[in-house]
Amino acid sequence: MTDSTDDIAAKYGNQDSTAGEAEEEEMADPVLGDDSLGHVALKDSQLFVGRSEMQIIAYIDQHERDGLRVGNYVCIPYPDATTEPNEDEVLLAAIDRLEYRPITEVNDWVDGGGYSDFGEQNLAYVSHLDPIAIVKHDRLKDTLTRQTVDRPPKPGEDVHLIEDEEILRVGLNIPSDGIYIGDMAVSGDFIPNDENPLTYLLSNPNSTDGTADEGEPAIFRHLLVAGSTGKGKTHFSKNILRQCAVSKQYPIEVPPEEQEAFGIDDDIRHRYLNLFVIDPEDEYVEMRDDNPGLSPEKARELEDKGVAVGGLDDDLQVFAPVTANSQPTLDDIRTFGIPFSVVENRPQLLLSSRPKDPTFNAIRNVLNAYFGRFDDDSNDEPTYNDFETWLELNGDQIVNNDNILAAVERRVTGPIYDRVFDHGSTSLDEYTNDMFNRGQVTVVPTGHLRGETEKLVLLALMTHIVENKIDTGVEHPQIKGTPMLLCVDEAHEYLSSTDRPREQYLVQNFRQAAKRGRKDKFGLYMVTQNPQDIDDEILKQTNTRIYLGLQPEIVERIRIPSDYDDRIVTFDKGQAVVDAPDVRPVEVQGLDVCVTNHSN
Incomplete structure (x- = not known):
């Protein structure tokens, strides 16, 4: 047996009623405002918060359904969470999933499909919420603080689309000062709204x-x-x-x-x-x-x-x-x-591929010998052209193996080094x-x-x-x-x-x-x-x-x-x-x- 929409309203509270509206307006929380999307629901599911798993489901009122998107941020009050008269707590959550569920016998396996008359009133629109943080509002100090989600909201509590950008900022832990990156959005739409995005x-x-x-x-x-x-x-x-x-x-x-x-x-x-x-x-x-x-x-x-x-x-x-x-x-x-001097102590800059160890050690020795000719008092500067000439004249004195010397010369000489090193006036x-x-x-x-x-x-x-x-x-x-x-x-x-x-x-x-x-x-x-x-x-x-x-x-x-x-x-x-x-x-x-x- 399934509940009708009236049964759900009786069970969880009629979210569309105007009873007591004047009293609620007088008590309205400046952070949450008055309007709600729907309420926390318990039908056909569990409502729980755990260390590794949480489940919070909200029923969405019919007139609020078209504008919701996966990723929208919502908040839910904890009216009895604190005994302090000037403190309120709300749960900040993101819509993780949206789904229709039939609440009466619905048969849409008929010709005409979406044009049949089973009606929106015979469907529940349900949002699965991803809890993010609890945000405490101190009215006297006008401050918001962020806390870990350690308890579920009560069934029947109103669910509000987030309107206050500071609740969103604190709940998501976004800095209030810093380097501007962009404006918060969901599916390309600015939030909380186009006029004042976060x-x-x-x-x-x-x-x-x-x-x-x-x-x-x-x-x-x-x-x-x-x-x-x-x-x-x-x-x-x-x-x-x-x-x-x-x-x-x-x-x-x-x-x-x-x-x-x-x-x-x-x-x-x-x-x-x-x-x-x-x-x-x-x-x-x-x-x-x-x-x-x-x-x-x-x-x-x-x-x-x-x-x-x-x-x-x-x-x-x-x-x-x-x-x-x-x-x-x-x-x-x-x-x-x-300058060619950048190669000193960095022989890797001359290596487009990995040589064998004897060749690499010989390259290091050749460079050390060349750069060792220059000291702080020297008027000369090491250059690549000078290095090429020096290597041709002195290489066999540093490397006593002809094959290794030939491998060194192949590695450290070439047109790319002529193009790169020692050009320009500075x-x-x-x-x-x-x-x-x-x-x-x-x-x-x-x-x-x-x-x-x-x-x-x-x-x-x-x-x-x-x-x-x-x-x-x-x-x-x-x-x-x-x-x-x-x-x-x-x-x-x-x-x-x-x-x-x-x-x-x-x-x-x-x-x-x-x-x-x-x-x-x-x-x-x-x-x-x-x-x-x-x-x-x-x-x-x-x-x-x-x-x-x-x-x-x-x-x-x-x-x-x-x-x-x-x-x-x-x-x-x-x-x-x-x-x-x-x-x-x-x-x-x-x-x-x-x-x-x-x-x-």
Whole structure:
């Protein structure tokens, strides 16, 4: 025997009745409001909360059914949870499943199907809820606090579609201050509503705001932005990076080399961030300029919600690498060359494939002998052309086996090294202090480079950065003593697991850097359409992952939050899932405009 809708109303309370409405209006909770979607139901199911499993089901009123979606957030009051008259508690939950259940004998196996007259009134619309947190509201202090779900709501309690953005923020544990990522959404629709969507912020404790003791900034726990071509990765990233380029200081240890050189007594200094961008398509250079398509009204609207807008002007400096046959065509830039000296102590940079141990040891010995000719008082600089000549004249004195010497020469000589090393009027070493200025955005465009030349240039540059950041006794304390966020677009090209010695050497260094990011104030921001190719050890240290729309074959090979793995393949441009530390994975909608210039 099944209950009619009247039976259900009698059993659980008539949610559509207006009895006692005046009294309820007088007692209405300012957080919940008056309207409800339905109520907690017990029919044909259990209502329970456990350590590993929970089940809460809600009956949805007929007039509220059409607007609900899987993923919507709801709250349910605990009216008798506390004896304090000025405290209330609510359960925040997400709709995990929606289903129709017949409550009378329904026969729709007839001609006409949906046009038959069995009627909505003969169906129960049931929502399975995923409990997230209990939120306590202290009316006197006007504060909200988050607690673990440790008890179910009572049968018959009203279920409300979330309207208060602060209940949502506290329940999901989203920071109230930090780096703007986008606006909360469900199935592309803003929540709690279109007029006042909840802004999604990444935690960013810093010295400037006096919050440095409140935790670790998300940027130093590393970020991944992944999305297929056309889903807005660069647009999305430009908007995030523009928020990172504001004037915030972070505490950082002063390197001993800097203390000694400048007579600094402090172990800790508070310093501005250097945002360093590897730009393979010459797109991030545009962040220097305003977006001509951003109207003054829209800019004011964004600024009112705490979003930084506008080009960076002179706060963004461009340094472009030059090679023997490639010159950048961009305006207002400084060019630099990769000095052969970067190879000293890094023989892996000369190895496109793995040699046998005797050959590798001989290469190391040859390089040590060559670079050992130069000291701090020498007026000469090591160059690749000089090394080639020296090796031809002296190689047999260092390597006494003709076969091994021939193998060494094949490895360390070749046209790619002639193209890459020692070009331009200024070297990377000479520009290092300027490139890593605190409070500056540095962009290195490489759109003028191609193939293995580009890869070797960037491997040498990134090795220079990461080793000076994480090593002791560094040559460039400016890098080590500067809080830094390194953005690598097309990250899968450089940070993938590989057997090639060059890339493997860089990956090993970045594994260490990823583990030490919080200590060294070094963050890695990776942008890619192939997240499955990023080295697993680096990914394990990447705490914030932003997934835009991805192809099904990519989704199958990576870890997507389970609530979204089936839906992310249908995401529109700018629609994303954010999986951040200590925060429940949620959907956000990025801005439809870029806050700086973006021509693509």
